[in-house]
Amino acid sequence: MAHLTFYEKPGCGGNARQRALLEAAGHRLTVRNLLAWPWxxxxxxxxxxxxxxxxxxxxxxxxxxxxxxxxxxxxxxxxxxxxxxxxxxIRRPLLQMGEERRVGFDPAAIDQWIGLEGALDKDLGEGCPKGQETRPCPPPQE
Incomplete structure (x- = not known):
């Protein structure tokens, strides 16, 4: 399976579900804080x-x-x-495998790229699962 660098917003529920999907498909992740990374x-x-x-x-x-x-x-x-x-x-997550990089989480595109083990029936796209009326994700902890 693939080894990916996964740039996320800590505390983001959408990124947590995306990570879980990738890990369930057998991929190894190096997780980095998108907000604190020295871009x-x-x-x-x-x-x-x-x-x-x-x-x-x-x-x-x-x-x-x-x-x-x-x-x-x-x-x-x-x-x-x-x-x-x-x-x-920044649109997230940012994903990197070797020199190949991706922006956002389109499950069908990720499945074609590295495989998602048939988990495409789950709603794990890049949109926030919270409704417009709910509080935003908590700020990342330092």
Whole structure:
């Protein structure tokens, strides 16, 4: 099975379910805190560059849900600066196996990439399982 580096927001229920699914499929994970990782522009772009800028962002971020930021209106350099300054904006999880990198958790795409042992009937996509009216995930503990 695969050995992946899994960048997550600690305390995020969605990331916890995604990790559990990967581990249940036999994959080994090195889990890293996406919010505390010392990101550089080249390191983050290694994940994001293949995608359109609007897909770099976590749509559940309070700054996006409130309308403060519209990822569809941002150029590449502005978007990258925002993500480096506020990692909560980064779409997650970020996954890496060797030199191959992925952004977000599309179960069908992950299954084709490394296999998920027939667990695709579970709703473990990248969206937050909480409704719009509930409190956000707790902040990560230092």
């Amino acid at each position: 550089t522009a080249p390191a983050l772009l290694a994940f994001l560059a293949p995608l359109p800028v609007a897909q770099w962002f976590n749509r559940a971020s309070p700054r996006i849900k409130s309308g403060e930021l519209d990822p569809g209106q941002l150029d590449r350099d502005t978007a990258l600066a925002l993500l480096l300054a506020d990692p909560l904006l």
